[in-house]
Amino acid sequence: MKLALINNIIRYLNDELQLLLSAANNAHQAAIDDQSIAETQYDTLAIEAGYLAEGQSRRVESLKQAIISFEQLFEILKQRPAPHTSIKLGSIVQLAQEQTIGQYLFIAPAAAGYRCEVAGKKFTVITPESPMGQSLINQRLSDEVSITLGNTIHIDEITHLS
Numbered sequence: 001m002k003l004a005l006i007n008n009i010i011r012y013l014n015d016e017l018q019l020l021l022s023a024a025n026n027a028h029q030a031a032i033d034d035q036s037i038a039e040t041q042y043d044t045l046a047i048e049a050g051y052l053a054e055g056q057s058r059r060v061e062s063l064k065q066a067i068i069s070f071e072q073l074f075e076i077l078k079q080r081p082a083p084h085t086s087i088k089l090g091s092i093v094q095l096a097q098e099q100t101i102g103q104y105l106f107i108a109p110a111a112a113g114y115r116c117e118v119a120g121k122k123f124t125v126i127t128p129e130s131p132m133g134q135s136l137i138n139q140r141l142s143d144e145v146s147i148t149l150g151n152t153i154h155i156d157e158i159t160h161l162s
Helices: 002-033 044-077 131-137
Strands: 092-095 102-107 114-116 121-126 144-149 151-161
Touching: 002 044, 044 102, 102 131, 121 131, 131 144
Parallel strands: 102 121
Antiparallel strands: 092 102, 092 151, 114 121, 144 151
């Protein structure tokens, strides 16, 4: 199931990459278009389009890196799918409060916040850098974790780890 989940995330990231490549290309074309040439000192269309193109190019590189990270994680898990004794990158975790709705967390190198369903189970991707990820990393099955989100402290128990 974990490999299917990673494949699902890679497909999502590749789809996002294709959309972003198209948007970045459009922004680049707008930045160099004859219509974007400044007519007055206050005309900033070309500059704004250039900033947009640069930002989108950075996001493209970020997505490419995320895809590479997931491909590497896939290969590692494919070669040695040993059970996890503590939470780390590649772990699937369920907290007690999430059991009734069948929600699982997947600790991943990127794609934070992505939600999907695989094999009838609901997953949310979190990264080790997130507040929840920081609370969960290195914890074990049945450990109680304290997660601070905003001004609220949530205490929960780890009921599933794979």
